[in-house]
Amino acid sequence: MTLKTRELPEINFRLAQASDIDALCEIENQSFDIDRLNRRAFKRFVGSETARLSVAANGDTIVGYALVIFRRNVALARLYSLAVAPEMRGQGIGRALIARAEELSLDFGAPILRLEVSQKNQTAIDLFASAGYREFALYPDYYPDHSDALRMERELVPNAMVLPSPIHFYHQTLPFTCGPAALMMAMNALDADVAMDRNLEIALWREATTIFMTSGHGGCGPLGLALAAHKRGFDAEVLSSRDGPLFVDTVRKPKNREVVELVHYDFALQAQDAGIPVTTGPFGVAEIEQRTKQGQMALVLISQYRIYGDKIPHWVVVSGFDDRFVYVSDPDIGEDHEPFNGSDCLSVPILRHEFDLMARYGRDKLQAAVFVNKKAG
Numbered sequence: 001m002t003l004k005t006r007e008l009p010e011i012n013f014r015l016a017q018a019s020d021i022d023a024l025c026e027i028e029n030q031s032f033d034i035d036r037l038n039r040r041a042f043k044r045f046v047g048s049e050t051a052r053l054s055v056a057a058n059g060d061t062i063v064g065y066a067l068v069i070f071r072r073n074v075a076l077a078r079l080y081s082l083a084v085a086p087e088m089r090g091q092g093i094g095r096a097l098i099a100r101a102e103e104l105s106l107d108f109g110a111p112i113l114r115l116e117v118s119q120k121n122q123t124a125i126d127l128f129a130s131a132g133y134r135e136f137a138l139y140p141d142y143y144p145d146h147s148d149a150l151r152m153e154r155e156l157v158p159n160a161m162v163l164p165s166p167i168h169f170y171h172q173t174l175p176f177t178c179g180p181a182a183l184m185m186a187m188n189a190l191d192a193d194v195a196m197d198r199n200l201e202i203a204l205w206r207e208a209t210t211i212f213m214t215s216g217h218g219g220c221g222p223l224g225l226a227l228a229a230h231k232r233g234f235d236a237e238v239l240s241s242r243d244g245p246l247f248v249d250t251v252r253k254p255k256n257r258e259v260v261e262l263v264h265y266d267f268a269l270q271a272q273d274a275g276i277p278v279t280t281g282p283f284g285v286a287e288i289e290q291r292t293k294q295g296q297m298a299l300v301l302i303s304q305y306r307i308y309g310d311k312i313p314h315w316v317v318v319s320g321f322d323d324r325f326v327y328v329s330d331p332d333i334g335e336d337h338e339p340f341n342g343s344d345c346l347s348v349p350i351l352r353h354e355f356d357l358m359a360r361y362g363r364d365k366l367q368a369a370v371f372v373n374k375k376a377g
Contacts, residue, residue: 011093013100016046016053016065023062024055031083034144037067045069052104056084056093063088066097070108073358075325075349077101077110098131102156111157112349116142116149128152137346167319169346170196172331179220179299179315180204181331183229186297186317186372190234204228210246210263219313221246222368223267223278225299229372230274237296238271238278239287241367247313249364283367285356289321291371301368302358304332313361325349 016024021042028036045051045067056064064084070077079101084093105113116139117124133152142149167189172181180201187194194200208224226236240246245264248257271278288298298318303311320327330345350358360367 010058011063011096012057013054013096014057016042016055018043018046020055020062021046024065027062027065027083027085030086037081051080052101052108054097054100054104056097058088064093064097066101068101068104068108068113070105070110071348073350073354075110075351076112076114077105077108079113079115094127095131098128102154106156112153112155114151114153116151118143119148119150125150125152167317167329167347168196169329170201170331171345173198173201174205176219177201177205178331179208179225180228182299182315182317182329183208183225183370183372185329185331186299187229187232187234189297189319190372190374194232207231210260210267220315221264221267222299222301222370223264223271223276225315225370226276226372227267227270227274229370230276233375235373235375236276237291237371237373238276239283239367239369239371240278240280241282242364243280246366246368249362283369285321285326285352285359288318288326288359288369292318292321294373296371296373299370299372300328300359301361301366302355303361311362313366319347321352324351326352326355328355 021039024037024042025039028042042053045053050071051067051069053065053067055062062085064082066082067080068077069080079098082094082097082101084097102113105111115128115133117128119125119138129152131154133154135150135152137151139149139151141147167185170181170184170188172178180203183204184194184196184200188196204225205220207228208220209218210221210224222238222240226238229236245261248260248264268278288300292298299315300318302314302316304314314330314332316328316330318326319329327347327349329347332345359369
């Protein structure tokens with residue numbers, strides 16, 4: 001890609017190389033006072049399978065860059081950072097870097113590009129707005145100086161996205177509390193008076209835990225989550241492809257398996273007494289969509305393998321559907337070294353067939369979902 005300008009013979013755009021890192025660090029330090037990418041970060045992104053770091057070069061001199069990050073099998077990309085050397089600004093290089101970032105996103109299979117920009121940076125806000133980006137949310141206390149960020153996005157393929165149900169994001173604070181975090185997001189979407197905080201997160205985990213992991217704490221099964229929602233005045237329904245205790249085959253110690261079984265059958269009796277419908281048998285995206293159209297919030301068990309490469313069961317909350325995508329809010333923003341945040345995890349578009357594959361865990365292709373709704377009457 002080549003950009004013609006009046007003052008420069010040409011600006012060339014290419015992927016960054018290790019030899020560019022010194023120049024990238026210099027541009028970064030000249031462009032930002034806080035929240036800077038360091039040398040280690042640039043080194044990690046050069047050649048990364050889930051990032052594209054593009055540079056703008058005037059001859060042999062690097063004059064700008066754009067960094068886009070991705071998640072596998074997720075149709076959403078994030079424009080993580082963009083900067084142009086101060087002496088080269090005002091010549092269209094920033095706008096061309098945005099266009100380059102969009103091309104790389106589409107090449108990766110991500111037709112929606114999101115970003116965060118400081119509310120203090122009106123120049124950047126105007127640049128993104130002129131390139132077709134719209135504001136869709138505010139991220140309070142985003143930057144190290146506690147200033148807010150605007151969330152902006154652009155649909156690179158027209159009509160790729162239909163706005164999903166309004167969900168406020170909650171980040172799970174422990175590795176084993178994805179179920180409680182997803183349940184809190186669902187309950188809060190149905191009733192704004194439900195406060196999403198750590199007290200509730202831990203209380204829900206204590207109530208809903210059924211699973212012994214290979215080491216450490218247990219996770220939450222569908223019956224436990226449904227009972228926790230019911231206890232708080234919500235209607236709940238469970239779909240499971242398997243009758244009986246889930247994940248028991250992954251528990252090595254016989255005594256631990258006994259605990260899993262005892263908890264499961266106790267939860268099953270409690271669910272029966274509470275009148276919580278439990279349906280056993282395979283199901284798919286169509287059944288989940290049908291219930292969400294009836295106003296229910298869906299918590300769905302997925303395998304993290306197709307996103308993170310980890311063979312771990314994980315709960316997410318579905319926030320909407322369209323003809324192409326299932327929109328999922330994922331309480332897991334990754335490890336501390338990964339450049340993801342709530343904006344990347346809220347209403348993330350996943351191709352329908354990919355989600356159908358994700359929503360099957362392990363060799364037995366286990367499926368489980370919990371549907372939560374306001375109590376009738």
